[in-house]
Amino acid sequence: MDNQKGVICLLNEKTVGEIVKETARRFPETEAYVYPELGIRKTYKEFDEETDDLAKALIGMGIQKGEHVAIWSDNKREWLLSQYATGKMGAVLVTVNTNYQEKELEYLLQQSDATTLILCESYKGTSYLDIVRAVCKEINVAEKGNIQSQKLPFLKNVIVMGENNYPGMYTWSELMAHADSVSDETLEQHLKVLKNDDVINIQYTSGTTGFPKGVMLTHKNIVNNGQLVGDCIHLSEQDRLCIPVPFFHCFGCVLGTMASVTHGSTMVIIEQFDAAKVLQMVQDEKCTALHGVPTMFIAELNHPDFAKYDLSSLRTGIMAGSICPIEVMKKVMEDMGASEITIAYGQTESSPVITQTRTDDAIEKRVSSVGQAHPGVEVKIIDPITGEDTPSGVPGELCTRGYLVMKGYYKNEEATNAAIDSHGWLHTGDIAVIDEDGYIDITGRIKDxxxxxxxxxxxxxxxxxxxxxxxxxxxxxxxxxxxxxxxxxxxxxxxxxxxxxxxxxxxxxxxxxxxxxxxxxxxxxxxxxxxxxxxxxxxxxxxxxxxxxxxx
The missing domain is CATH 3.30.300.30 (ANL, C-terminal domain)
Structure with missing residues (x-):
C-alpha cells in the first residue's frame, strides 16, 4: 500500500553552506550553540564566521572539493564546525564511529579513500593517537601534510583537536593558520560551484552483517531531512535543543544540528551522553527540546535524582534510533513534561528519517506508531517474497522513494543495487504495518x-x-x-x-x-x-x- 496522497513538498535547494549563511542573516544574535560544561556560547553570526575560517583553513591546506575528510571524535566543538566548514568548501565529511578500534579504522580509511583525518586524542580511555600510529606506522617520521603510508595511500593529513604536538600530525592552531592564505573571494567561489546533489557526507553503517558500507548523502538529502524533521516538531529561533546523541550518527548531525541550523534554533551540546548531565542541562539552559534513543530516555527517567530536576521548559524532541517502547513514550510525555515529543523512524540510507509522528497526532497514534511519511516522501509495504504491495494491516517490508534516498554506497555498486531497485525504491529490511490513515508501525527487522x-x-x-x-x-x-x-x-x-x-x-x-x-x-x-x-x-x-x- 502506498501512502503518498498527492502531498506536494517544495524541497529546499540550498547547500549546507548556504543554509548557514541564510540563518546567520536571519538570526545573527540568536545563540547557535552552547557547550555549558565548557562555558562556550556562540551566536549564529559567530558560527558563520567560525565555519568560514575553518573552510578557508581546509582550502589553504590544499583540500579540494570532493576530497574525503574523516572525523573521529565525540561531540566536540571542532566536530560541529567541521561539518559546516566542509559543507561550505565542498569536501566530503566521512564520519567515524567513536567505538572503532584498529582494524575498523584501517578498513574505513582504506575503503573511504580519506585524504585527511581529524581526531580527538582519546575517547573513554581509548587512545586514538595510539590506534592511528598502529594503523599508519609511517606517521612518526612523516612530514606534516605529506604522510606516505603503504596501507593508506590516500592519507596525507592528520589533524588533532588540540594544541599538543605529535609527530606527523597538525595541531588545531596549525590547521587554522592556513586560513590566512585564503581570501573571502576564494571561499565564495568554492561556495558558488557547489550543487545540492553533490555528495557531502559519507556515513558508515554499523556493519552487523558483513563489512560496514559507506552511505553517500548529498546536500539535498540532509538539508531537507533536517528541515522536515524540525518542521514536524515546530522548531524555531525560540527553541533550545539538547543534543546528547552522537554527531557521527545521522541522529546527531541531521536530526540534531541540521534541524537546528535550518530553523535558527540553539544547540545545547553534550560531548558524551550522561543522564545526569542531560537533566542538568535541560534545567539550566531551559531546553525546550530533547533528543535521544530509547535507552537514553530510560536512563534519564530512572536516574535516582530525576525528581530533583526542573524540566518544565521541555516541550518536544525526538525519540528514535531503535523501536520506541510505548510505556517509555508515555513516561517521557507525562513525567518529563515533553508533551509534544515525537517518534522518528528511518535509516542512514534514507538521510535518515522516513516517517515521524506529529505534535498534534492523537495520543494513541503518537505512542504506538512511528507516524506518517514526511511530505514528499513515498512509502509502500510489500510482501518480501513476492514483491507485491500488501493491504493495510498486513505486515511486509517497508520501502521508500524520494529526495531522501542515498546516492548509493561508496565503491559498492552491488550493495547499492541490492538496496535500491530499478524504480528508485529503497528497501529498508524492516517489517512494518500501515493503517488506513497512513500511520506506520514497525514490528521489527526481517531478520529479527x-x-x-x-x-x-x-x-x-x-x-x-x-x-x-x-x-x-x-x-x-x-x-x-x-x-x-x-x-x-x-x-x-x-x-x-x-x-x-x-x-x-x-x-x-x-x-x-x-x-x-x-x-x-x-x-x-x-x-x-x-x-x-x-x-x-x-x-x-x-x-x-x-x-x-x-x-x-
Missing part, C-alpha cells in the same frame, strides 16, 4: 522475526507487553534455535533498581494475557545490553549470546 512452529512472532509485540510489568526497566526478545519448533523466544530483562523477579513469575505474568506461543521459553536477567556507540542495542550479539546459553 522469529518463526516458531510455523507461527510468525514479532519480538516487539512481546517486548511491549513485558514493558508493562512494574518491575521491568527494559526488555529485549530474540529467537533461539529449537529442535522441535525451529525457534523459541528468549527474553533479556533489566529490572528496575531494588526489584526482584524470577523467570517463573515472568511466565505467570504472561499466561492468559498473550498467546502461549509468544511466552518466552527462556528468560535471562541482565544489567546491560551490547550497544553501538550511538545507543542502539545490538540484537545480533544478543542472539549469539542466547544461542550459546541454550546450547551450553
Amino acid at each position: 522475526m522469529v518463526i516458531r512452529g510455523g507461527e510468525n512472532i514479532y519480538p516487539k509485540e512481546v517486548e511491549e507487553f513485558l514493558y508493562q510489568h512494574p518491575a521491568v526497566q527494559d526488555v529485549q526478545v530474540v529467537g533461539v534455535p529449537d529442535p522441535k519448533y525451529g525457534e523459541e523466544l528468549m527474553a533479556w530483562i533489566i529490572l528496575k533498581d531494588g526489584e526482584n523477579l524470577t523467570s517463573e513469575e515472568v511466565k505467570t505474568y504472561c499466561r492468559g494475557k498473550i498467546s502461549y506461543h509468544k511466552i518466552p521459553r527462556y528468560i535471562e536477567f541482565t544489567d546491560a545490553y551490547p550497544m553501538t556507540a550511538s545507543g542502539k542495542i545490538q540484537k545480533f550479539l544478543l542472539r549469539e549470546l542466547s544461542k550459546e546459553k541454550v546450547e551450553a
